[in-house]
Amino acid sequence: MSFLYFVLGSLIIGLLVGKYSSFHFGNLYEVMLYLLIFIIGVDLGKSKGIKEIRELGKIALLLPLATVVGSLMGGLLASFLLGLRIKWALAVSAGFGWYSLTGPLLAQYSTVYGVIGFLANLTREILTILFYPIAIKKIPKELAVSMGGATTMDSTLPVLVKFGGSEITIIAFVHGFILTAIAPFLIPLIIQF
Amino acid sequence: MNIFIPLLAGIIFGYLFRRRININLDKPMSATLLLLIFFMGVEAGRVEINAVDIFISSLTFAVLTILGSLFFAVVLGGRVR
Structure with a gap:
């Protein structure tokens, strides 16, 4: 359950950064997504x-x-x-x-x-x-x-x-x-x- | 369809090296996930969103998918009990 707080915290901080700043993170979002999908695949493969x-x-x-x-x-x-x-x-x-x-x-x-x-x-x-x-x-x-x-x-x-x-x-x-x-x-x- | 490439690559990699991968994948998965959700939040923060509408939609989806699953579980699963 405690990880859920980190997840919600990440989402809220992200929302605030997006709303009140003009930071641009390039294609980091896609890189992270593909990395996560790859790790999920590895986890499934070795399960x-x-x-x-x-x-x-x-x-x-x-x-x-x-x-x-x-x-x-x-x-x-x-x-x-x-x-x-x-x-x-x-x-x-x-x-x-x-x-x-x-x-x-x-x-x-x-x-x-x-x-x-x-x-x-x-x-x-x-x-x-x-x-x-x-x-x-x-x-x-x-x-x-x-x-x-x-x-x-x-x-x-x-x-x-x-x-x-x-x-x-x-x-x-x-x-x-x-x-x-x-x-x-x-x-x-x-x-x- | 791009998403299938890292997924299949991961499954093949995980299967081939299943005896050699001894590290716990929870930590890298959690770190990647938190960053990903942060970036998703940044994108969402830039869009004008009606929070009440989003909340109602999310709750509707959650309730109906749960009820649908329970209904079909009882109909299909009840036969093999």
């Missing part, structure tokens, strides 16, 4: 998540599939409610809670959608932390993992395990791992259309 997917069986693939379809349908509904272009709404929702990827990726094309992508996915993570304990009173705890999207392999995992029990650790990790592998491909793909 052992694939071995755990095999061990879990059918539910390992069905749950992330449900999260992908459900998130995109939610994004589609949001585009109608808010009057936004479908392409951008789908791209925002394809972040699956991974705000640090979605925001910068979308900001490459549109600053406003970059900020929406960042905040919408950050809010998804926060709402998961707040409402997972309530959701599991109505929905089976392993299925309720889907609300966390890609964050279930790291930032929301401790909350899920605390309230859902240690038996959902692997399913939550694999769910987050698969979505983490999908998001960096799906967001740029949607933006191309």
